[in-house]
Amino acid sequence: MKIMAIDYGDARTGVALSDIGGSIVGETLVVESWNYERLLERLCGIASEKGAGLLVVGLPLNMDGSEGPRAEKSRALAADLAAKCGLEAVLQDERRTTVDANRILSEAGRRGKKRRETVDAVAASLILETYLNRRR
Numbered sequence: 656m657k658i659m660a661i662d663y664g665d666a667r668t669g670v671a672l673s674d675i676g677g678s679i680v681g682e683t684l685v686v687e688s689w690n691y692e693r694l695l696e697r698l699c700g701i702a703s704e705k706g707a708g709l710l711v712v713g714l715p716l717n718m719d720g721s722e723g724p725r726a727e728k729s730r731a732l733a734a735d736l737a738a739k740c741g742l743e744a745v746l747q748d749e750r751r752t753t754v755d756a757n758r759i760l761s762e763a764g765r766r767g768k769k770r771r772e773t774v775d776a777v778a779a780s781l782i783l784e785t786y787l788n789r790r791r
Contacts, residue, residue: 656708657681660783661698662752662775663713663732668694669775671783672705677790680783683776695732699740710742713749713782747786752778 658677662669671683682705688694702710712733715725733744756777765773 657706658709659707660711660779662779667775669779671779680780685776710744711747711786714746749782752781
């Protein structure tokens with residue numbers, strides 16, 4: 656079963672998909688949308704098109720483990736995706752994924768616009784990697 660991880664953002668949302676066995680990160684992409692309903696439709700469409708059987712939504716906790724407004728938005732997204740897509744949606748702690756994604760891209764020589772265009776996809780792949788490692 657493929658697993659699809661989501662790094663939710665207001666303007667850009669990163670998506671990463673595992674291989675069919677759910678063991679490694681495969682494809683990544685970024686969905687650009689300011690409209691929440693359109694984003695839900697697009698994410699469900701990707702899940703269906705790619706054959707995902709489980710959704711993993713990044714939960715942006717504060718460093719002390721508490722939840723802020725972004726965590727509430729991610730919880731709502733997970734619930735809405737589960738209802739709309741008909742798939743289980745689990746939450747995965749995503750602390751520092753964006754920081755790590757920026758570091759990885761910087762080390763790879765990605766700067767400016769090129770980094771902004773891919774950082775969310777890299778963050779989604781880190782969320783998926785963490786989930787897959789935890790599941791093993």
